[in-house]
Structures are given as structure tokens and as C-alpha cells.
Amino acid sequence: MSRPRIVIVGAGFAGYRTARSLSRLTRQQADIVLLNPTDYFLYVPLLPQVAAGVLEPRRVSVSLSGTLPRVRLVLGEADGIDPEERTVRYTGPEGGRGTLRYDRLVLAAGSVNKLLPVPGVAEHAHGFRGLPEALYLRDHVTRQVELAAAGDDPEESRARCTFVVVGAGYTGTEVAAHGQMYTDSQVRRRPLPNGLRPRWTLLDVADRVLPEMDERLSRTAERVLRRRGVDVRTGTSVREATHGGVVLSDGTSLATRTLVWCVGVRPDPLVEALGLPLERGRLLVDTYLRVPGCEALFACGDVAAVPDLARPGRYTPMTAQHAWRQGAVCARNVAASLGLGPWRPYHHRDLGFVVDLGGTRGAADPFGIPLPGAAAGAVARGYHLAAMPGGNRVRVAADWLLDAVLPRQAVQLGLVRSWSVPLESASPELARVPGGTAARGNQGNQTHQKNQKNQTHQRNETNPEDPEDPEDP
Template sequence: MNTVTRPRILVVGAGFAGVECVRRLERKLSPDEADVTLVTPFAYQLYLPLLPQVASGVLTPQSIAVSLRRSKKYRTRIIPGGAIGVDLKSKVCVIRTITDQIVNEPYDYIVLAPGSITRTFDIPGLTDHAFGMKTLAEAAYIRDHVISQLDLADASQDPVERASRLQFVVVGGGYAGTETAACLQRLTHAAVKRYPRLDPGLIKWHLIDIAPKLMPELGEKLGSSAQEILRRRGIEISLGVSIAKAGPEEVTFTDGRVIPTRTLIWTAGVVASPLIATLGAETVKGRLAVAPEMNLPGNDGVFALGDSAAVPDLAKGDGAMCPPTAQHALRQGRHVADNVIASLRGGPMRPYVHKDLGLVVDLGGTDAVSKPLGIELRGVPAQAVARGYHWSALRTNVAKTRVMTNWLLNAVAGDDFVRTGFQARKAARLKDFEYTDAYLTPEQVRAHVEGTARQE
């Protein structure tokens, strides 16, 4: 078959869903059946659930960033850049490369797995003064920032400034927020012992969430156990509360409290990538509405999955949608690859069905709560299940070896309280990491594609 006539399969996003899809396409398609292209700003797959452990220094950043270029046997072409628009009618994806060049990438089949971004609200000062926990850079930056607060508090002669630098606020009582607060609290608790001039009693962590319960998916008993563990460590938990205003040196809660702090970490949920809005297609709470087969009705060759797609959860029924979790993304990636191949070969596509295997929450040290297959676990057994699950989900043996080595080294030698220099220049906040202003509107996408076509 001539190279020019081979079908072009374009996969957008290198998260769990996108990478699993690409790897399965490579395994099941012969080289002359189709050309496979992957669009991603970074040539690695990030294992997001372990980001809090990078922020706390238990794991190195490299250990959870699995290189996509390591193996020589893969034949997928990688475009370093981000998809900023899709013209469904012309079957063209508009890409901003890492050199800021805007290019058109035509496709016959497109798999949209661009993931999600941090969900924010119109709260004064939020994007200017809060940190996120969604990218590898943010996790590494937060670690630097938290340690720098201890250094600056130790150097300060002003008791008011010292107290404000030693208070930390985490917004979001889901898995990301709870694990972030738990892991970073352990870091500061261990680090303050190396600062003789600092009073450990001044270090205060606040975990707040607008919901009435912490991690309600865990159930009443495990959720209460997690709260008890955190409160025992001294973390103040406030439920039914959010942020009214954020400033450079204080945060105002919706219940009127004003907390002097230089550290606000925002983990209050995610929303679908802004790329989805460029399609002009039907959405469900911002996620692209797809069929159970994960194809977009009325658009031949368009598939979507992961955090950006509202995939019907047939295992639950009653109109439920699959939650944006790693276990669904991994399985959806493999399943959508099979459906793309079936569509390519003229075969029938199958609906996606997966029964949730349970939940794991690593609170650092020997503290954890887990619910594998509905069995409630706490303490060391829960920690073994949580880390075992994460370890087995890592895609390569190299990544597994690095993570296991980091865990063992941390258990034996403890933490290192080293700053890497991110704080030496201009401070960065949530708005500086996710580039949400890079996307086009549907009208801009069409105008760009049509203008390029006329020039050709």
C-alpha cells in the first residue's frame, strides 16, 4: 500500500488514555495499515496520582515521568506541541508547536485524549496567588516553595511574618488535595526539626472543601478514618468552606476567617481541556458527549476518552458517566484503540464497560485508606495495597525500579530538605503553568483552516 494512501490516525494527548491507545495501535496494526501520530507538549507520560509524593520529595520528578522516546521499537511519530483546535468538517487538527508555530495536521481518524486542567472559579486573586497540583513542574515548584518558607521564616526577625510563612492552606478535599496536604505536612513536620529557631507549633496546615464530607467516594467509615488520621497529625479540616479572596500574604475563607499565609494550594477539581470547546460539539458538564463506543455521533472517525469525554458508565447504569480516574483512562485507551482498528477494518465496534476496582489513598508513611473491590482497609495493609496498585500501574520496568528505589531510600534514609532553585527568579502561580489562553475559538479554528487552504 502506498504511503500517501495509508489512513492517518492522530492521537491527541499523552496521558494514561492517549499512551495506552497508541501502544495498542502499534501492537495490533501492521506498519502498512496506518500512520500513527501523537501530539503532546512533553515526550513523557506523567503518572499523576503520585504527584503529591513528588511535591513532598518522596519521589524524584523523573521517576513518574515515563519517556515516550526510550524504546526504539515504537514507530509513532511524535509532534512536540499542543492541539489548540479541531475542525471536524475539514478533518484538521490545529497545533501550536513548541516553537510557537501554528500548523495544520490532517487526519482520517482522531482520538481526543487531551486530559483536563485545574478547575478554577471567579475568586478574587485566586489565579494570581494560588499554586496548582496538576503538572510535574507545579509539584517540583511547590516543594521548593514550601521548603523556602521554612528558610525565610527562620531568617525573619518579624514574628508576624514568621507565623504567616508557617501556615499552609490546601483547597480541595478530594484525593489530590487530601494526599497533597498529608504528604506536605509530613515534609514540614520532619524538616522543622532541622530548624532550631523555629517553633514547631507555628506550623499549621489547613485543608478545606466546600463539600460536607472528605472524599465521599470512600464511604462513611473510611472517610472518617482519613479525617481522624489528618486531624491527629494537626491538620485543621474545614468542610462546607471555600475561599472568598486570595492575596499575597493572606487568604479569606467564606466563613469570614482570615488566614495569614504565603502558600495557597488549589486542588478543587478539574475540568475538560479547553480543546473540547473548539469542536463546537455537544458536551456534558464541559466533557465531550460520546457514545458507549467512545465515538462522536455524527462525525466519522472521531473518538474521545479520558477526562475530556463523558463516557457512559454502563457498569453503573442510570445515566452515570465514567469518573476521570486512571483506571478508567487506561482501559478506555486500549478499548478505543480496538474500536479505531475495527472501524478501520470495517468491523463492529464494542461499547466500553468496566466495573470500578476500588480506591486507594496514600497519606504518607504507614498511613493510608483503601477500598479494593469494596474491602475497607486502613494503615499498613491499605498502604501496601495503595503502593502496590500504583507500582503495578507504572508502564515500564525502568519507572517501576526508580519508584521502588525512591520508596526504599526514603523509608531508610528519610527526607532531604533541598531546594533546587526554582524560587530564585520571579514567583510562578497557577496561571503560569497550564497555558489556558492558548486555545482558539471554533470560529478561529475554521477561519485558520480555510485561510490556510486558500493559500495552498
């Protein structure tokens, strides 16, 4: 008899963990296929450090073929799923179409940027969901400071040195914290004229930064940001964005050439086309991560509304911590559905959260114990090293060591152009262009390919129950 085929859509935290665990559990008794637009798993929590020049891009990119030797990688974006025929349609990186048949399907397609109906944001803001966005932001920020140093107009130079980040969750806070350190290091070696200093502004409609964390840690993080010179404005957001700046909800205006959108995420729209029950855009599953009524279909990560056994009546939030653990449980239950081992419900114990604020500073509450300052910074980096798959942790540690003893290199690489990383549209008609729904994985590491297909359309709110980003560890 032929071996059963297990297809996994997405190689984010949930999909990658599912594939890795299944290859061990099935012991080559099943054909495991991983469908993903890129050949790497992206460790998103360290993306702000890539944007700030602390880490090189390959440090946070884990090779799929190198770390999943018994898993067959198919490069492509999922276009549609037929549960009755048990097929997945996809588009390859060079435009070719293909179909994968499956005996078991795991949906781990992750999430995409979440847009709010704010005029000008889609045209003038950039998201921060993947490697292309991080590389673009590093080049863009470097260029703005260099242009400000060479400019003759003080007002224009001031606008170029003003960087606005919307969303004070984990991602936005880290982007602002690391960004301020990066630009400060630039002007330290080459001071700007007239005593001009780069200024990062962090906005959020919440009444404090990091609203998901303990209030004491929020105060600690805000204190670190303000001491570095970050302009923190809570209870405030963007009302309108233009090429020359932003108008805030309080009526004030900021002249800027940089708007980073870190407001939140939404589940990949791939699941909407299935016509199955959804919970706020997420596919409803049971405690075993099965989709009711579809015995061959499982889902985990950001696309799955998983019952939270620790909080009856609620669903697990969209975080990397949950996605990583759900991937392991999903693998066990997929194997169990094939007669390999027992079933296991998804139950978790909160490990807490960590935020790296750059240098030796951080905020963390491991197992509910609040840690500020240097202790939190050490815990945050220790956690990331432990969680990083493959051999990347040695390279990450080496980059951290070099950053501590050597000045950062502030150069433009020119690898990613602005038009190739537009902010994704929240409108269904744009989200569903042919081939436009990517098998991104939980961490959103494949936005670049979908953005390239959506750029033609692009040119002519924070979820109160879920944490703002899925990137927090």
C-alpha cells in the same frame, strides 16, 4: 495504497494507553502519530510525593519515545480541529505552526484547572496539575520554612509556616498529608524559634474529607491527618485570597503565603471549538467512544462524556481509572473502524480507589473492601507500582526504600519560578489565546507550556456528579 494515519491528541492516561494499544493492534498497518507538548507521560497520582521530596521528578515521567517505539511523536499543542478537512492544527514548542492530516482522530486532551469566582485566587493561588507545579511547590514550601527560621517577626514566621490546601479530594488530601510530613522533617533537624511548628490546613465545602470514598475510610483519613497536625476544616472554603492570607467562608482569616488550589478540573476547552454536542463541557460519544455524526472522530478520557453502562442514564466520571481503560477500548474500536478486529463497547467494573497518606498510612477500598491504615498504604503503593508503565516502577520502589531509611533532602532547586505556573483562568477569552489550548492528556501534564503563554493575561466549585480530580487510580 498508503497506510491510514491515526492522530492521537494528548498523552495522558487515555491518550498514552490508546497509542500503546494501537501500536500492538495495527501491527504497523497504520501510521500512528501522537501530538503532545512534552515527550513524557506523567503518572499524576504520585505528584504529591514529588512535591514532598519522596520521589524525584523523572520517576513519574515515562518517556514516550522510549515506551512507544512504533508511534511517531510530534511535539506541540493542538490549536484547532477541522473535522470536514480531517486536519489538526498545532503550535510547536518553539512557536512554529503545523498541520496534521488524519484518517482517524482520537481526542484525549484531558482537563485543566477549574477556577471558581473567588476574588484573588487566580492571582495568589497555584494549582497542582503537572510536574512544574509540583516542583514549584516543593521549592516554595522549603523556602518558607527556611525564611521562617531566619526571620525576626514571629507573626510573619507563623504566616510563612501556614500552608493552606483548598479541596479535600484525592489530590488535596494527599498534598496535605505528604506536605505535613515534609515540613515536619525539616524542622525536626532544625527546630524553628519559639517552638513554632508548620501547620497545614485542608479546606473543603463538603462535610468530610474524601467525600467520594466510603465514610469509614473518610474518617480514617481524617484521623490520620489530625494526628499529624493537619488542621482539617470541612464545610469551609475560601471567600477571598490576598498576598498576605485568605478569608474563609466562615469569616475567619488565616495569614499565609501558600495557597494550593485542588478544587477540581474541567475538560480541556479545545473540544468547545468543535461546535459538537457537549455534556458539561465534555464531548458526547457513544458506547464505542465514537463522536456521533463524525465517523473518523473518537474521544476518551476527561474530554469525553462516555455513557456509563453500569449506571444507565449517567456518564463515567473523570478519573484516571476510566481514562486508562477507555484508552484500551478506544484503540480496539479505532482498529475495528479500519477493519482490524471487532468493535467493543466500553463497560467497566469499579476497582475502587486508593489514597496514599505518606509513611505506611493510607485509605483504600479495592473492589469495595474498605482497608484502613498500614494495609491500605501497602495496597496503594502496590497498585501504583503495578500501574506504572515502563521501567519506572523499579526506580519508584528504590526511592521509597531510600525515603524509609534516610532523611529527606530539603533544598531549593530553583527550576520553576512562580510566574511560570500561574493558576489557569476559567474565562474563555483567556483559555483561547492563540496556541493556548494544550493537548494536555488526561493527567494535565502540560500546563506549563500553556501557562507560559497565558502569563501576560494572568498578571494585568466542585462538580457534584464527578469526582473532584482525575488523578485517582
